[in-house]
Amino acid sequence: MRLELLLAAGQRRWRLGELRQPLSLDDLVPGDGEWEVEIGFGKGRYLLKRALEVPGRRYLGVEVVSKYFRLLLKRSQRQGAANLLLARGEALYLLSAVLPSAFASVLHVYFPDPWPKARHHKRRLFDPETVDLVLGTLRPGGELCFATDFIEYGQRVAEILASHPDLTVELREGPWPDGARTNYEAKYMAEGRPILRLRARLAEDAEPGAFHPEGRAGILAATAPRPG
Template identity: 65%
Template sequence: MRLAAQFSTAEQKRLLKQLPAFPSPDDLIAGTGPWEVELGFGKGKFLLRSALQHPERRYLGIEVVSKYYRLLDRRARRQGADNLMVVRGEALYLLSTVLPQGFASVLHVYFPDPWPKQRHRKRRLFDSETVDLVLGLLRPGGRLFFATDFLEYGELVYDLLRLYPGLTLERREAPWPDGARTNYEAKYIVEGRPILRLEGHLAADATVGSLHPEGVPGIVAAMAARQEDGS
């Protein structure tokens, strides 16, 4: 098999045209309401409840574990949540290949895996390599909700996001007004664990796909590190 880099640009364009286009989520769900997206929904409590409470909005959930994907898909169909679409897949892959920039009016990320070991950090949903991809999903005027119990990671995400162009970021000192949103949050509240919650608002005149100042140096540093450790 030839690698992409071995094809000329003209060949690549010709081959890409032969691929079937991914259907847009807009074509798969009826309605015209704004999209809210949750990455890594786990058992899907937040998405299902929100979709049932707000039939005027549309919800898209992305989850990499098949068991959770099937659980929420089954529950959503059983309860008639026709405005909820669930996709099994790796969020960063789907963001870079399927979802258009500026697609979501609200983005939810609750208790993402913190990957504390140094060698696993490149899997994090938020870091300097991925922040442009993830935040690029938000349309101008959109909102971001984030929570974690892994405070060290939360502080890094806070530091990273507050430099994102056009994003106003606040730490929430109190729980969400609607209570525990997800299973992890409910469990951690009962255990009395501290939780770091962030709420971001992208300016209405922000440019879709703005680049974070750390984005490019982050990618260059990551590529160099990967070459060194051979991954």
């Protein structure tokens, strides 16, 4: 798969091969603003809105589908979001091999593909084997915001997170204070579909690299090629 990393409004573009890895995000988006990350941003409605509303923070979006990636790139360039960095690629690959760890204050994951069939569960973004990789983006004290309409998956995610020794998980009744965040959320709210939303906070004194009890093997497993 071709991987790209583009800095949206700065009109700069890098191929991953040109960059030292793990990436120094501070070299790409200089400043001292805290980082927020969204994985699977889709059409990017929330990420762009946040980046424009909070210029003092820096934003990283990860998306595997080129069409969405280019759509958000164009929009963010048009609107001058200089604090938004977009990476196109498979999230678990980028997290395990390319991106730094323990850098984000907030990680947003909204309506990730639920992969409902049991034989596909291993493709989920959150499972016991990948949870460390995903949470590895968060600095101590950082926070995950998550939502899904696939309630069974949401309950499983809540269970996996609640069994992490350094996380406090809080299920949320009703929408976020800022309303529907993403396109999927707006669509499902309009349809009246149940949505599970949660926030999980990593303890301030969490040791970098503290592992989920079921997750130790996952970091390597996530980088292994999938059997055809």
